[in-house]
Amino acid sequence: MDPVGIAIVGGGIFVKEQHIPAALASPLLSIKAIWSRSRKTAEEAAKLVPSDAASSVDLYSSDSGEGKSYEDILKREDITGVVLALPIIDQPDYIKKALAAGKHVLAEKPIAKDIATAIELIEYYMRTSAETNASLAIAENFRFYPKWNYAAEEIKKLGKVTGFVINVVSMMETSNRYYNTPWRTTPQYQGGFLLDGGVHFTAAFRRLLGENAVESLVAQTALVSSHLPPVDSIYAVLKTKSGAVGSFIHSVGTTMSATEFYFACEKGSVKADRDKVVTTVGFGNDAVTEEKTFEYTSGVKEEVHAWGESILSGIANPDQTPGLALGDLELIEAMLKSGEQDGARQKLEHQQLV
Template sequence: MDPVGVAIIGGGIFVKEQHIPAALASPLLTLKAIWSRSLSTAGDAAKTIPGDAASSVDLYSSDSGQGKSYEDVLKRQDIVGVIIALPIVDQPAYIEKALAAGKHVLAEKPVAKDVATAIQLIEYYKKVSAGTKASFAVAENFRFNPGWAYAAEEIKKLGRVTGFIVRLNWMMQTSNKYYKTPWRTKPEYQGGFLLDGGVHFTAALRRLLGSENAVESLIAQTSLVSDHLPPADSINAVLKTKSGAVGSYIMAVGTTFQAFEFQVACEQGVVKTEGSKVVVVRGIGQDAVAEEKVFEKTSGVEEEVQAWAESILSGVPNPNQTPELALGDLELLEKMLTSGDQDGARQKLQYQHLV
């Protein structure tokens, strides 16, 4: 079977460092085009393509004139799918146009700037795909990291979950390449970097806990510690699952603390993960035995793009890439931000069963 023709929509840092290499690495895909708002940005992205392959990739942009617009990309019959990586507030409109044109979509996280917009987008997708048969997948590379998958399976072996701790602390400095992205420096969406990066971590937590330990309610406090990271850069939350377990979620992107740690306590042990390293402690007290496993470091992007390509060819959406799953990741983060805005008011969650 011939590779599927795809276009990449966007020309930012993640496109250049992750999406282009991932698309080129998949034997199931052929990169046909890159679109960006400016031709210079599209050209800069194309420069990352090695060898003669760049000459076969057509460039499109908003300033390239007639026949080179986003809509022109969508008119191409040889382009079956698009990978969309645009600013958070802009993505839904581009997703809708691609779906309406019958193109399969893989869109970067979060699925939308808030739950209300995400629900509207998902409803639109269900309506239009009934006719076009186009599929809508949302990228979440953490779900394709082998360390997280292993940790989730080990948690199931240790009995009932009794508690969990998430600690994610670092300083997003003004010199950071992602901070210098204008739409991130002055965010037009809730949470700033807490949302932009945080949905990956709520996805990781939900992957570890599983549907039987879906979060049912939470309380949280938020604050702005570093003035360059509005509207908030710190969350301290207490989460309660439908199974009755209580856990903490501590995330700060403007702190001198440094931590990246997920711990899940079970009746018969503990699982600790830092991404590529997973420690499983089996037993209690003096009888406990710890086993450490280190996985090859990977962003998970190459794996998720390959999974998307396979889903296009098979006609079966990958269960780790559904927009409903991404809605649950977004809701968990949004409810923490909402609770913080309401001085710790308890929030009930509706979409956590979608894991």
């Protein structure tokens, strides 16, 4: 079977460092075109394609003239799918155009800037896919980290979750290349970097929590570092449907540094940090601890290959559904809204794992 012809839409850092190498690594996919707003950026991205394949990759951009627009890519019969990595506020429109043209879509997280936009997009997708059979997958690479999947299975073995502490804190410095992306420096969407990067951590948290979804939460938010508006820190208390209570702290503007996901269960505990998972069975002197270390992977090669498999099989990958992405977004939005309302309790409605 011939590889699926795809277009890479976007020419930013993540496209160059992750999406293009991931597509090249998958035997299921063949890059036919690259689009970016500027021809220069598209050309820079194309340099990453090996010389033996580069001649078959066509470049498109907003400034390339007639016949070289994004819409022209969507007219090509040899292009079955598109990988979209664009600014948060722009991406839904590009997704809709691709779906309307019958193209399968793998779109970077978050699914949209807010819940209202995400729901409208999903409804559009459901209507359109019934006619075109085009699929929408959301790229959340954290769901393809072996570490999170291993930790989730360890938590299941230990019975009911009784509590949790999530602590993800760091400093997004002005020298950071992602900070210096113009649409991120002056965000036109809620939460700034807390939304852009935060959905990674709500995705990981929800994977570990499993079917015991968050029911409600209260939170306070703050702007600690003035270069990270509108807010850069969340301190939240979450309550699950089973009654378990825990904390979720996420800051991109603090001098502290930590990545810790700690779950207490009936029969022990599981703690996941940057590169390892520690499982403790039992309590006190009878406790038995096991530590497993993981080599770093971005998860992007795995997620892009999985998308290729879903196109060929016609079966959506359960880790890439729009419904999952909606839940990741809702959790962040609820914390931000609670902070805006001085800690008012927020009820959640979209935490089902679909």
